[in-house]
Amino acid sequence: MTARALDRWLPPILGFGTLVVCVLIVEVLIRLNVVNRFIVPMPSQIAGAFERVILDEDIPHRFLVTMRESLWATALLALFGIGIGVLLYRVQLLRDATETWVAAMASAPTVLMYPLFLVIFGRSEKTIIMMGFVAGLPAVILKTIEGLAGTRRVLINVGRSFKLTEIQLFVKILFPAALPTIFVGLRLGMIFALINIVGVEFLINFGGLGQLINDLAERYDLPGTYAAICFVILVSVVFFFLTDRVEKWLRPVA
Amino acid sequence: MAETGRLSAPATQPFASPVTLVRVAIIVGILATWEAVAASGLLFQDVVPSLKVIGLAVVELLADPTYYFNLGVTAGEIGLAMLIGGLAGLVVGILLGSNRLLSRAFESYLYYLGPTPKIIFFPIMIMWFGVGPGSKVAMGVLSCFFPVALSAAAGMRTIDTVLIRVGRSFRASTWQMVTKIYLPAMRLPILNGVRLGLGVAIIGTLLAETKLSNKGVGFLIINAYSTFNMPRMYALLIVLFVLSIGVNALIGRLGGVGTIKR
Numbered sequence: 001m002t003a004r005a006l007d008r009w010l011p012p013i014l015g016f017g018t019l020v021v022c023v024l025i026v027e028v029l030i031r032l033n034v035v036n037r038f039i040v041p042m043p044s045q046i047a048g049a050f051e052r053v054i055l056d057e058d059i060p061h062r063f064l065v066t067m068r069e070s071l072w073a074t075a076l077l078a079l080f081g082i083g084i085g086v087l088l089y090r091v092q093l094l095r096d097a098t099e100t101w102v103a104a105m106a107s108a109p110t111v112l113m114y115p116l117f118l119v120i121f122g123r124s125e126k127t128i129i130m131m132g133f134v135a136g137l138p139a140v141i142l143k144t145i146e147g148l149a150g151t152r153r154v155l156i157n158v159g160r161s162f163k164l165t166e167i168q169l170f171v172k173i174l175f176p177a178a179l180p181t182i183f184v185g186l187r188l189g190m191i192f193a194l195i196n197i198v199g200v201e202f203l204i205n206f207g208g209l210g211q212l213i214n215d216l217a218e219r220y221d222l223p224g225t226y227a228a229i230c231f232v233i234l235v236s237v238v239f240f241f242l243t244d245r246v247e248k249w250l251r252p253v254a
Numbered sequence: 255m256a257e258t259g260r261l262s263a264p265a266t267q268p269f270a271s272p273v274t275l276v277r278v279a280i281i282v283g284i285l286a287t288w289e290a291v292a293a294s295g296l297l298f299q300d301v302v303p304s305l306k307v308i309g310l311a312v313v314e315l316l317a318d319p320t321y322y323f324n325l326g327v328t329a330g331e332i333g334l335a336m337l338i339g340g341l342a343g344l345v346v347g348i349l350l351g352s353n354r355l356l357s358r359a360f361e362s363y364l365y366y367l368g369p370t371p372k373i374i375f376f377p378i379m380i381m382w383f384g385v386g387p388g389s390k391v392a393m394g395v396l397s398c399f400f401p402v403a404l405s406a407a408a409g410m411r412t413i414d415t416v417l418i419r420v421g422r423s424f425r426a427s428t429w430q431m432v433t434k435i436y437l438p439a440m441r442l443p444i445l446n447g448v449r450l451g452l453g454v455a456i457i458g459t460l461l462a463e464t465k466l467s468n469k470g471v472g473f474l475i476i477n478a479y480s481t482f483n484m485p486r487m488y489a490l491l492i493v494l495f496v497l498s499i500g501v502n503a504l505i506g507r508l509g510g511v512g513t514i515k516r
Contacts, residue, residue: 011358018359039381097276107449107502108495109457112472115464115479116487119301191369199373203465210374217377229374236370 041223046230049223057212057224059231066197066208066235069125073132073193074186077140080133081189082182085144086170095145106138111196114203128200128207135196136189143185147178180250187243194239198232209235303485311485312492321474328459328470331387335394335455340448342395343402347447348436350403351410361407368400372454373461380466390462390470397458398451405447409440449505456498 023043029035030042041049053059088095088102114131121127151174159173201210209232216224270278285305291297292304303311315321350357350364375396379389413436421435437444463472471494478487 011355014355015359015363019363093272093276096273097280104499107453107499109453109460109498111457112460112464112475112494113491115475116491118479119482119484119487195369195371198371199461202371202374202376203461210371213374213377217380222381225377229378232374233367233370237366240366240369 038222041226045223046226049221049227050231053212053216053224053227053231057216057228059209059212062208062212063235064208065125066201066210069128069132069197069201069207070190070194072125072129073136073197074190076129076133077136077189077193078186081137081140081185082144084137085141085182085185086148088141089145089148099142099145102138102141106142110134111199114200118204123204123206125207127204128197131200132193132197136191136193139188139192140182140185143188144178144182147181147185148174150181151177180247183250184247187247190243191240194236198236300482300484303488307485308488308492311489315486315489315493324470324474327387328463328472331390331459331470332394332452332455335391335459336398336448336452338391339395339398339455340402340451343399343447343451344406344444346399347403347406347408348410348432351407352436357407361404364400364403364407368404372397372458373465376462376465379462385466387470390459390467393462394455394459398455401450401454402444402447405443405450406440409443409447410436412443413439445505449502452505453498453502460494 026035026040027043030037030040088098111131113134114127117127117130121130155173155177156169159169164172197207198210201207202214203210205211205214209228213225213228213232216228288302289305292302346364350361372393376389376393379392379396383389383392417435417439418431421431426434460470460472460475463470464476467473471490475487475490475494478484478490
């Protein structure tokens with residue numbers, strides 16, 4: 001193996017190999033009764049539970065429910081988040097007055113408002129969608145403002161030299177130039193929304209994948225619980241990976 | 255040369271800046287709308303109580319000794335979680351940031367696992383650490399580990415290599431390198447990581463308390479929901495938001511995040 005190939009393949013092999021070794025150690029420790037199998041199921045049991053959980057617990061349907069909630073939250077984020085961001089960019093005074101509030105809202109533990117949303121919207125998908133929306137809103141607003149404010153002056157001047165109207169300037173220059181940054185905000189908002197959606201599903205025992213984990217844990221189906229958690233992690237990782245790729249694709253070449 | 259007088263208009267100090275006026279107008283508008291909705295009966299009165307009722311609930315809450323006991327429980331859990339998770343994150347971050355092979359092998363796992371919803375691990379934490387404060391601390395640890403580790407790893411890579419070479423030329427031990435070179439040079443990213451970590455540790459711990467607990471602020475919130483005591487729930491949320499934003503700002507100010515010269 002050449003030094004270049006070694007440099008390329010050694011890190012992923014080391015990372016994945018360590019993971020496999022850790023899993024094998026846990027399996028051995030449980031089989032030797034060093035670790036209590038009623039607290040930590042064997043990795044082989046968890047792997048075996050995947051098929052059962054996917055088929056018996058109707059994972060495809062639950063997955064679609066969670067995705068539907070996420071899509072609704074994303075649509076609301078795109079509509080209101082980008083809309084408010086554009087408004088704050090256009091009205092400087094309003095932006096100066098509220099930008100710090102939006103930033104403070106981003107660091108506030110808004111997910112803890114879920115009991116309040118339960119009272120307002122009931123134990124329904126609306127509560128879950130609204131929690132996702134509220135969690136992702138500050139990121140979309142802030143990134144929209146950042147994207148629009150960061151448009152290169154020369155582009156705006158070119159637009160003005162062509163005597164573009166304000167709407168034309170926005171549609172043809174400002175918005176396309178800000179789109180990569182806006183997408184970064186939308187991606188962050190989607191991540192926060194998905195985290196909160198699965199979290200609230202788990203907490204209120206309603207909806208898709210989050211509820212499944214709660215259900216299985218309450219039935220004390222340990223391999224099933226671990227398998228469902230692994231499945232949710234897998235879905236999250238695939239989701240973040242794909243949005244990461246799209247973001248890199250959208251990012252302009254420096 | 256004849257001296258000419260200078261025209262000078264008396265400087266008029268505006269009562270308040272336009273930004274302040276807009277802020278006041280927004281706050282007044284929101285409060286007036288809230289009060290109007292509360293009085294109109296459009297929504298259930300208990301769901302949107304009047305501002306006076308909420309204000310009284312805040313005063314009652316702040317005068318209630320049991321609130322401070324529960325706040326102490328939650329603060330203790332979060333503090334312990336930050337200590338364990340923060341230290342673990344720092345060690346892992348320094349290891350990943352200082353070694354390219356380790357970084358390329360493991361950092362992507364942290365990067366993708368970091369944003370997964372941590373609350374789903376709560377059933378496992380209950381099985382491992384019981385229904386008491388242990389499982390809440392574990393949730394806090396799990397939540398704050400990732401931002402601290404990723405920030406520390408990123409911070410390690412931004413350290414000026416000259417500083418590292420100077421440390422090595424003085425034959426500094428690993429401990430001396432960490433305490434005299436790495437940590438002071440990484441102050442800004444570590445503080446940012448701690449701030450992010452604290453935010454998610456608060457969320458992780460409190461959400462765990464709302465799910466299964468008999469003490470702590472999370473328990474008080476879900477208890478107010480269960481007994482449909484809406485003014486108390488609003489009061490708890492308001493005080494909690496003010497506290498979390500305040501603590502976050504305080505850490506930033508104590509660390510002088512805005513004044514650090516790179």
